[in-house]
Amino acid sequence: NNMFAATIGEEHGYTKKDIDAMQERVTNGHQAIKEAKAAGNLDWMDLPYNHKEIAKEIKEFAEENREKYDNFVVFGIGGSALGNIAVQTALNDPYYNLKKEARNGCPRLFIPDNVDPTRLKSLLDMLDLEKTMFNIISKSGGTAEPMSQFLTARAAVIKELGEDAVADHFIATTSKDSGDLIKIAKEEGIKTFYIPKTVGGRFSVLSPVGLVSAAFTGVDIEELLAGAEYMDQICDTDDVWKNPAYLNAVLQYLADQDGKPMSVMMPYSHVLKDVADWYRQMWAESLGKKFNRQGEVVNVGPTPIKALGATDQHSQAQLYMEGPYDKVVTFLEVEKFRETLEIARGYEDIDGVSYLGGHTFNELITTEKKATELALIDNNRLNCTVTFPEVNAFTLGQFFYMYEMTTALIGELYNINAFDQPGVELGKQYAYGVLGREGYDHMKEQFDARPKK
Ligand code: PA5
Numbered sequence: 035n036n037m038f039a040a041t042i043g044e045e046h047g048y049t050k051k052d053i054d055a056m057q058e059r060v061t062n063g064h065q066a067i068k069e070a071k072a073a074g075n076l077d078w079m080d081l082p083y084n085h086k087e088i089a090k091e092i093k094e095f096a097e098e099n100r101e102k103y104d105n106f107v108v109f110g111i112g113g114s115a116l117g118n119i120a121v122q123t124a125l126n127d128p129y130y131n132l133k134k135e136a137r138n139g140c141p142r143l144f145i146p147d148n149v150d151p152t153r154l155k156s157l158l159d160m161l162d163l164e165k166t167m168f169n170i171i172s173k174s175g176g177t178a179e180p181m182s183q184f185l186t187a188r189a190a191v192i193k194e195l196g197e198d199a200v201a202d203h204f205i206a207t208t209s210k211d212s213g214d215l216i217k218i219a220k221e222e223g224i225k226t227f228y229i230p231k232t233v234g235g236r237f238s239v240l241s242p243v244g245l246v247s248a249a250f251t252g253v254d255i256e257e258l259l260a261g262a263e264y265m266d267q268i269c270d271t272d273d274v275w276k277n278p279a280y281l282n283a284v285l286q287y288l289a290d291q292d293g294k295p296m297s298v299m300m301p302y303s304h305v306l307k308d309v310a311d312w313y314r315q316m317w318a319e320s321l322g323k324k325f326n327r328q329g330e331v332v333n334v335g336p337t338p339i340k341a342l343g344a345t346d347q348h349s350q351a352q353l354y355m356e357g358p359y360d361k362v363v364t365f366l367e368v369e370k371f372r373e374t375l376e377i378a379r380g381y382e383d384i385d386g387v388s389y390l391g392g393h394t395f396n397e398l399i400t401t402e403k404k405a406t407e408l409a410l411i412d413n414n415r416l417n418c419t420v421t422f423p424e425v426n427a428f429t430l431g432q433f434f435y436m437y438e439m440t441t442a443l444i445g446e447l448y449n450i451n452a453f454d455q456p457g458v459e460l461g462k463q464y465a466y467g468v469l470g471r472e473g474y475d476h477m478k479e480q481f482d483a484r485p486k487k
Contacts, residue, residue, distance in 0.1 A: 046359055046414050048288050056284045056447075057274055063446030064272035064280070067439075075453075077230040078237035078438060082263035082431075089245055089255050092227065096249035103167045106141040106250045107157070109183040110171030110243070112319075113235020114207075115147035116312045117244040117434070118171075123308040124430050125253050140252045141167065149179045158187065163194050167250070169205040171243055173229045175213020178465060184215075200224065207242050234453050236316045239434055254427045261431025269439045279439035282418070286440070287447045289362040289416055290336045297336045298354065301366035302343035302403035305425055309366070310340035313437060320441045320452040327449050334448050344402045351406060355413050362416040367403055370424040371396050 070076050100106075108118050122143055127136035131143065146157055170184045184204075191203050206219035210228040219226045227242035238244065240262050245255045269279045286297060297317060299310040322335030341350045343365070354361055377398065379391030390398075410417045420436075422429045445452025467477025 046292075046294070046416055048285065052288060053274060053281070053284055056288070057272075059447060060274045060277075060280050060284060060443065061272040063443045066446050067442050075232050076442070077232040078234070078240070079266065081230075081233065081240040082259045082266055082435065085241065085245070085259060086256070088227075088242065089249075089259055092242060092245050092249045093255060095225075096246070099167070100141055100250050100252075101139050102165075103141040103250075104165040105161050105167070106143050106247060107161070107166060107168045107187070108143070108145040108147075108171060108247050109168060109180040109187070110145070110207075111147045111177060111179040112315060113238055114171040114173065114177075114180065114243055115145050116236070116308070116315050117239025118247045119145050119147070120308040120312040121239065121244055121248045121253060121258070121430065122251060124305045124425055125248075125427060126251055128304065130251070138252055141165075141250060143247060143251050145247070146183070147179075149182060154183065154186070158190055163191050163203065167203055167205065169207055169246055170215060171207040172213070172215050173209055173233075173235055173238070173243075175208045175215030175217075178462070178469070181215070205246065207246060232453075234455075236312075236319055237438055237453070239312070240431065257427035258431040258434075261428035261433075262435035263431075264428070265432040265435040265439070269436065277439075279436045280443050282436070282440045283443040283447060285416075285418060286336065286362060287444050290334075294360050294362050294416060295336045296339055296361040298339045298341050298350075298361055298363045299366065300341040300343050300346065300363055302399055303366065303368045303371070303422075303425065304342070306366050306368070306422070307340070307342050309430070309433065310342070312434075314338040314340050316437060316441055319455045319458065320445060321448060321450070322457065323448070323450040323452075324457065325450070327451065332448070332450070334450060343406065344399055347402065347406060351409075354415060355409060359415070362418070363410060365403055365407060365417065365419040366422065367400070367419050368422045368425055372424070 067076065071079050108115060110118070122130070122145070126143075127133055130136050144157055144161075146153055148154075168184070168187050170180055172180045188200060188204065191199055195203070201223040204219075204222075204224045205227065206215050206224050207227040208215040208219070208229060209231070210216065216226065218224070227246055229238055229241050229243055233241050235243075240259060245258070248258065249255050265279075269277050271277050272280070274280050274284055289295075289297070299313050301307055301310055317336065317338035324331055324333055326332045326334075339361075341354075341363075354363060375395045377390045377393050377395060379388070381387045382391075407417055407419065420433065422433070441452055463474060463477045464481050467474040467479075468481050470478075
């Protein structure tokens with residue numbers, strides 16, 4: 035429960051009094067979250083509890099099947115991909131796909147969460163289809179990106195291995211009672227995993243969406259859920275000083291209200307870089323909203339930005355230090371890395387180089403984080419740090435859940451629905467119209483009538 039620590043600067047920061055003044059709104063928000071949960075609208079809060087058995091089944095299924103395949107491919111996008119990528123980068127070897135010994139008999143993992151023809155063709159050309167399992171993840175069961183990938187991979191499997199091979203090479207992770215994917219899966223005898231009704235895409239990493247690929251690559255998915263459960267218990271209080279998710283929400287909210295809408299997440303650990311990407315979607319889709327709950331136009335939402343320490347010290351840090359006072363930086367820090375690596379000694383007669391020898395890379399990256407943090411404080415720049423004692427399935431589960439709770443509360447503070455994404459729809463509908471999907475002719479007409487360049 036000491037994952038979160040905030041640094042309060044003087045001119046641009048907040049005092050204990052500012053935070054105490056938010057307590058009543060936090061209490062009301064906490065109450066609203068509890069009521070929404072009781073009404074069955076926040077199923078993601080139940081996952082650490084009601085998915086224990088499902089996690090066992092997924093684990094067994096993965097253990098029985100993973101050695102049959104060299105490759106496991108996830109076709110999904112947004113919330114149906116970013117959690118999977120974050121888990122893989124955080125918990126498996128950085129060169130997992132390239133190092134057989136790092137995989138312990140598990141398949142390589144590919145998550146081409148885009149429809150770029152060059153990338154997809156290259157992947158499909160490379161895969162030995164006989165040794166490949168595809169997991170199509172789509173809660174709606176109809177998103178153009180994963181469905182087009184599915185159509186193409188399925189055709190390739192049929193061409194090479196025959197119609198009967200489809201059920202052995204595809205899994206569908208989707209809604210139980212709605213969408214086209216479930217109908218197709220049933221018709222073709224494809225193994226299915228279900229996404230509970232009120233678990234939105236970006237809140238689904240701890241559901242089968244994130245758990246299946248994690249289990250296939252050997253991640254301890256029960257520990258992921260245990261970490262989330264642990265954090266849920268910590269967060270079961272409305273006291274802003276005891277609830278790290280709520281304190282985070284309050285600080286981020288105050289910063290945005292105070293003219294600092296840029297919210298940077300900057301892990302000082304390469305394995306957490308895709309966690310920052312997961313956060314970016316979570317924050318953007320949940321909090322960027324036109325209407326408040328009363329239907330009034332508010333156009334709110336901080337802008338989430340991902341950066342990576344130490345890499346982006348040489349790219350972004352100058353702006354963060356001296357640019358506009360419009361940012362809050364959240365560092366992710368790791369106390370104990372999985373490896374300790376010493377910097378080799380050399381050039382003892384060249385002071386500018388020799389001082390490095392004998393230190394460790396662990397010291398170097400940690401010192402760089404602390405130095406950047408202090409430089410931000412010297413410049414009166416808002417920042418806070420989430421500390422991972424180490425990066426493992428348990429702490430990652432805690433982190434995901436803490437940020438989900440932060441998002442839920444900050445949605446309450448903005449008085450918006452953090453769980454829908456109406457703004458994403460318009461672009462999709464134009465694309466459906468242009469590509470000839472039934473019922474979208476009017477969108478094609480509007481598209482064709484667009485102003486010419
Ligand atoms: O968070 C969300 O709801 C979205 O990012 C979705 O995950 C994304 O649009 C994919 O949707 P679906 O899983 O229905 O294919």
